Amino acid sequence: MPRLAVGRRRVNRVATISVHTSPLDQPGTGDAGGMNVYIVEVAKRLAEMGIETEIFTRRTARDLPPTVELAPGVLVRHVTAGPYEELDKEDLSGQLCAFVSGVLRTEAAFEPGRYDVIHSHYWLSGQVGWLAKERWGVPLVHTMHTMAKVKNLLLAEGDRPEPTVRVLGEEQVVQVADRLVANTAAEAGELIELYGAPEERVTVVNPGVNLTTFRPGPKDAARARLGLPPGAHVLLFVGRIQPLKGPDTLLRAAARMLEEDPDLRRRLVVACVGGPSGNGRARPSHLVDLAAELGISDVVRLEPPVPHDELAGWYRAADVTVVPSHNESFGLVALESQACGTPVCAAAVGGLRTAVRDGVSGLLVEGHDPRDWARALRRLLDDHGLRAAMSRAAGEHAAAFGWSATAARLAEVYTGAMAELHRTPVVVNL
Ligand code: UDP
Numbered sequence: 001m002p003r004l005a006v007g008r009r010r011v012n013r014v015a016t017i018s019v020h021t022s023p024l025d026q027p028g029t030g031d032a033g034g035m036n037v038y039i040v041e042v043a044k045r046l047a048e049m050g051i052e053t054e055i056f057t058r059r060t061a062r063d064l065p066p067t068v069e070l071a072p073g074v075l076v077r078h079v080t081a082g083p084y085e086e087l088d089k090e091d092l093s094g095q096l097c098a099f100v101s102g103v104l105r106t107e108a109a110f111e112p113g114r115y116d117v118i119h120s121h122y123w124l125s126g127q128v129g130w131l132a133k134e135r136w137g138v139p140l141v142h143t144m145h146t147m148a149k150v151k152n153l154l155l156a157e158g159d160r161p162e163p164t165v166r167v168l169g170e171e172q173v174v175q176v177a178d179r180l181v182a183n184t185a186a187e188a189g190e191l192i193e194l195y196g197a198p199e200e201r202v203t204v205v206n207p208g209v210n211l212t213t214f215r216p217g218p219k220d221a222a223r224a225r226l227g228l229p230p231g232a233h234v235l236l237f238v239g240r241i242q243p244l245k246g247p248d249t250l251l252r253a254a255a256r257m258l259e260e261d262p263d264l265r266r267r268l269v270v271a272c273v274g275g276p277s278g279n280g281r282a283r284p285s286h287l288v289d290l291a292a293e294l295g296i297s298d299v300v301r302l303e304p305p306v307p308h309d310e311l312a313g314w315y316r317a318a319d320v321t322v323v324p325s326h327n328e329s330f331g332l333v334a335l336e337s338q339a340c341g342t343p344v345c346a347a348a349v350g351g352l353r354t355a356v357r358d359g360v361s362g363l364l365v366e367g368h369d370p371r372d373w374a375r376a377l378r379r380l381l382d383d384h385g386l387r388a389a390m391s392r393a394a395g396e397h398a399a400a401f402g403w404s405a406t407a408a409r410l411a412e413v414y415t416g417a418m419a420e421l422h423r424t425p426v427v428v429n430l
Contacts, residue, residue, distance in 0.1 A: 009422070011414045013052040015107075015115040015132065016043065017125035019099055020089045022057040023076055024068060028305035029275025031089055033240055034332040035121055035145045037308060038207055040070065045407030047073030054115070056103050056128075058095070060084055077106060092124055093165060100128045104135055112136075117414045121145060123166060126173030139178035139417035141410075144170065144187070146329050149194045154349065156243035156326040171195060178417040181205050181410070183330040184354040203413050206354065208403035209335040214312050216341035216395060222316035232269045233381045236318035236342075238311060238333045239325075240277035246324035246347065246368060247272055247287055253324075253373035255294040260374070265299060273303040273314055315340035319387065320380045323352060324368060331355045335401055338362070338394035343387060345376050361394040 016039060023040045025032035043053035052073045059078040068076040079102035082095035107114055119141045120129035126142045133140035148162035148170055155161060174180060174195045180202045182188035188204050191197040220230050228234055235254065239245045254270045276284045283289075291300040306314070315321060321337035323346035330351035334344045338355075344362035346352040358364040363376045380387055 009415065009419060011051050011116045011411060011418065013054065013115050014043075014046065014414065015103070015118045016053050016055040017103070017118060017120040017128050017132075018055055018057045018122070019081075019096070019124040019128060020058065020092050020122060022060065022078075023055050023070060024057075026305055027308055028238070028273070029240060030277055030281075033277070034207070034330065037332055038143075038145075039121060040074075041208065041210060041403040042407050042410060043074040044071050045404050046411065047071060048404075049407065049411060051411060056099075056106070058082070058092075058099060079103060079106075089124075090163070093127075093169065096124065096127050100131050103128060103132055107132070107136065117141060117418060119143070119410070119414070120173075120177075123148075123170040123173050126177065127169055130173065130176045133176070133178075137421075139414075139421045140176065141179045141181060141413055141417055142173055142177040143181040143183075144173075144191070144329070145183075146327070147187075147190060147194070150190050150350070151244070151327055154327040156246060159243040159326075177201065178421060179203055179413050181413060183207055184351045186350060186353065187329060203409075205406055205409040205413065206401055207330050207332060207335075208401045208406040209332065209339045209398055211339055211399060211402050213309050214315065214336045214339035214398070216391075217312065217316045219316055222313045225313055226317050228269060228271075228317050229267075231267060233264070233267045234269045234271060234318045234320075235377060235381075236314055236321045236337070237270070237272040237274070237323075238314065238321065238337075239274045239323075241272070241274055241284075241287060242276070242278040242281075244278065244326050246326055248290060249324035249347075249368045249370060249373055250322045251287065251290050251294055251296065251300065252370035253377055254299065255296050256370045256374035257378055258296060258299070260378075268299045269301060270296070270299055271301045271303060271314065271318070273306055273311070275305045311336065312340055315342045318342050320345050320362075320377060322373075322377070323347065323356075324365075324373065325349060325352065326368070328352050328355075334362070335398050339398035341391045341395045343380060343390035343394050345373070345380060357393065357397050361390055361397040 021031040027036045054075045056077050059080045064078045081098035118129045120126045129140045148166040152161045174197045182204050188202045291297045315337045321344045323334050328350045334355040344356050346356045348364035348366045356362040365376050
């Protein structure tokens with residue numbers, strides 16, 4: 001039956017779509033990472049502003065309840081689409097019809113007008129949002145998080161190119177979304193230049209960091225809790241273990257540093273926190289093997305993923321957090337580390353150029369030559385004065401990125417999109 005969107009202006013409830021990964025999942029392994037943290041943090045801040053969020057995600061276990069209250073005003077809705085476990089992200093496009101049907105059925109059980117706006121995350125969710133938007137007569141706001149065309153331009157060794165079906169799917173979402181949210185101006189440029197997004201529909205909203213969880217604290221106490229020696233030089237990698245994140249670059253740089261200065265072996269610790277993901281899942285012991293091959297197993301400490309809130313201890317314990325990604329839409333890890341007062345050495349790619357102030361709150365390195373990384377890391381480890389100055393600047397830089405600001409900007413995007421849609425009432429015939 002056709003529906004006519006009529007003049008409502010305030011956002012009361014958002015339908016957030018997150019098909020391939022649940023906000024209830026532990027970030028840092030598999031498909032769960034920054035996007036999960038983003039969705040949870042934004043939903044909580046929107047709830048504080050009086051805006052409810054219902055997050056639709058795929059049911060990944062038989063015994064999951066239909067709904068879970070994540071926080072007051074934040075509800076997770078499990079949608080059955082495909083087998084509960086063991087369905088790769090790459091195969092999920094075949095389940096989108098089932099997923100969208102679950103979303104539409106849920107809404108149909110309520111009075112019309114339950115959702116004021118849809119916010120979809122990642123292209124698979126954008127496909128679902130596309131149909132739901134037309135059915136409900138509400139605007140679709142979409143965030144890409146990563147883009148196939150960008151990824152394919154910056155492939156790491158051993159990484160597979162993203163398939164054409166994803167490229168086409170993303171192009172479709174760009175065409176139909178009422179607003180596209182880009183994490184940084186650089187991402188906005190990519191949406192416009194690579195995907196032909198109309199400039200007026202692209203808005204930059206920086207992601208944030210939880211400034212209550214991630215704040216400076218005593219290094220020695222943090223190290224004692226993690227079993228790290230007080231006098232060690234600690235280089236930290238946090239994130240999913242996959243070629244895209246470039247952990248190999250860190251290990252190779254460490255090997256290089258040890259070659260140049262064998263005495264460093266007594267003090268160096270390279271800690272990697274996170275589990276395998278994407279292509280990395282096919283070779284879960286890759287980092288163990290690489291450390292052995294490079295002869296640095298004794299300085300490398302591999303840790304399974306830790307709950308998001310507990311990561312602050314790792315950042316405080318580290319001298320430098322290393323983010324050698326080949327591509328990064330933003331890089332929440334870089335912000336979290338800086339919020340804890342730990343400088344970052346990051347690749348000069350994508351959102352990391354915004355997340356890190358080069359030469360001020362950390363260093364940006366061009367390319368992935370281990371020699372360049374070894375030089376930058378050595379500079380940070382050796383120069384205490386520089387590190388102390390960067391530590392202060394890191395805290396100040398991160399303080400400008402609270403999640404409340406992200407949520408407030410998104411609420412503006414939602415109301416803007418709603419106002420525009422209602423100026424031109426849309427009749428949808430399905
Ligand atoms: N993370 C976590 N536990 C871990 C490893 C990572 O909670 O063991 C979180 C980390 O705090 C960050 C997110 O996972 O918020 C990773 O986000 P980022 O933007 O750095 O990378 P993405 O996963 O989006 O590629």
